[in-house]
Amino acid sequence: MIPEYYWGIHWSGNFTEMCGMPCILLENPSNPDGEFYMAMNNEDVRKAVNTYSDVSVRILGSKEPQHYYKLLKISYLNEHFEGTALLDWTSDVPWTLMPDMEYLQAIEMPKNPAPKATFVARNCNPMNNRMAYVKHIDDAIGVVAASSCYHNTDWPRCGDRECSKIEAIRPYKIHLAFENGDSTNFVTDKIYQAFEAGVLPVWMGTRDVATAVPKGSYIDVADFDTPKDLALYLIEVLADETLYQSYFEWKNKPFDKEFDDRFRVLWTDPFNCRMCRYIDAYKKGLEWDIVKQVAKNTEVQNEIIESGGEIGIFGFTTQQFYFIVSLFVIASILYFACRKRINRKFYLL
Numbered sequence: 001m002i003p004e005y006y007w008g009i010h011w012s013g014n015f016t017e018m019c020g021m022p023c024i025l026l027e028n029p030s031n032p033d034g035e036f037y038m039a040m041n042n043e044d045v046r047k048a049v050n051t052y053s054d055v056s057v058r059i060l061g062s063k064e065p066q067h068y069y070k071l072l073k074i075s076y077l078n079e080h081f082e083g084t085a086l087l088d089w090t091s092d093v094p095w096t097l098m099p100d101m102e103y104l105q106a107i108e109m110p111k112n113p114a115p116k117a118t119f120v121a122r123n124c125n126p127m128n129n130r131m132a133y134v135k136h137i138d139d140a141i142g143v144v145a146a147s148s149c150y151h152n153t154d155w156p157r158c159g160d161r162e163c164s165k166i167e168a169i170r171p172y173k174i175h176l177a178f179e180n181g182d183s184t185n186f187v188t189d190k191i192y193q194a195f196e197a198g199v200l201p202v203w204m205g206t207r208d209v210a211t212a213v214p215k216g217s218y219i220d221v222a223d224f225d226t227p228k229d230l231a232l233y234l235i236e237v238l239a240d241e242t243l244y245q246s247y248f249e250w251k252n253k254p255f256d257k258e259f260d261d262r263f264r265v266l267w268t269d270p271f272n273c274r275m276c277r278y279i280d281a282y283k284k285g286l287e288w289d290i291v292k293q294v295a296k297n298t299e300v301q302n303e304i305i306e307s308g309g310e311i312g313i314f315g316f317t318t319q320q321f322y323f324i325v326s327l328f329v330i331a332s333i334l335y336f337a338c339r340k341r342i343n344r345k346f347y348l349l
Contacts, residue, residue: 015272023276049080061085065183088185093278096266097189105251109198115238116142117174124149126180133227140231170197179205187212214250
C-alpha cells in the first residue's frame with residue numbers, strides 16, 4: 001500500500017524533525033501557542049470569521065469540491081483567510097490525494113482480469129448524472145457495484161477480512177472513477193486508486209484531470225456525446241487487447257516535464273511541511289511560489305529580514321517604502337509652496 005507519508009493527512013503535531021525546520025501545527029485555536037487555524041467545513045468557516053479572528057494565520061481548507069460547502073466561496077472569504085489548502089493544485093498549499101506516481105508506474109497489472117467494470121460510491125444523489133452512466137455501462141459490459149450506490153453484490157472478502165478498495169477493484173479490467181461533481185481542479189483519489197489497482201479508469205469529473213494524470217492513461221466520459229456512445233466504446237476496448245493496453249503505455253515512459261514540474265513536489269513533499277513553510281513565509285512577509293511550494297527569492301528576502309527590514313510594497317522594504325513616501329510628500333509641499341509664491345509675484349505685478 002502507499003505510505004501514509006505521501007498523503008499528508010496527519011497535519012497536527014510536531015513535525016520539526018520531519019520537515020527540517022521549526023514546524024508545530026496545532027488544531028486547537030484556543031491554545032496560545034497555536035500557529036494557525038484551519039477551517040474545514042461551514043461551521044469552521046463561521047468560527048474563523050467570527051470567533052478566531054485574532055489567530056495569526058487562518059487557512060481555508062477542504063477535501064471536498066467547492067459546491068459541497070456553501071461557504072467555500074473563495075471570492076467572499078479572501079479577506080477573512082490568510083491562505084487556502086484545498087483539493088485544488090492552484091490553492092496556496094494544495095491538499096492533494098495524489099500518491100507517488102513513480103510507485104504507481106511500477107505496479108504490475110493484474111493477471112487475467114474479468115472484462116467488467118467496478119463502481120464504488122456512497123453518495124447516490126450526486127450533482128452530476130453519473131448513475132445514468134453506470135446503468136448504461138452495466139447493460140453493455142456489466143458493472144460490479146459492492147458499495148451502497150447501485151449495489152448488486154456483496155463486498156468481497158480477502159481471507160478472514162474485508163478486501164480493501166484496491167483489492168476489490170483489481171480483479172476487473174475497468175474502474176468507473178466517477179466524481180460527485182466537476183469543480184475546477186477537483187481530482188480525488190478515485191482515479192489514482194484505479195492506477196494503484198492496475199486497471200483502466202473511466203473518468204467523470206473536471207476536465208482539468210488532464211493536467212493531473214499522465215497523458216493517455218484514462219478514458220474521459222466528456223469525450224462522448226451520450227452514455228450509450230461511451231458504453232459502445234468500452235465494448236470495443238474490452239474486445240481489443242492492443243487498444244486496452246495502449247492506456248498503460250505511460251507506465252513505461254518518463255513523465256512529461258510539465259506534469260513532473262507541476263506535481264512531483266505534491267507527492268514527495270508532505271502536506272505538513274508545505275503548510276509550515278507557507279505559514280513561515282506568510283509571517284515573514286515573503287512571496288509564495290505555488291508551483292514549487294516554497295517562498296520566492298528567499299536569499300534576497302532573508303538578507304532584508306536579517307538586517308532588520310521587512311518585505312514591503314513593490315519589492316521595497318517597509319523602511320525604504322516609507323522613506324520614499326516621505327521624500328515624495330516633502331517634494332510635493334515644496335513644489336506647491338514655490339508655485340504659490342510665484343503666482344503671488346505675478347499677481348503683485
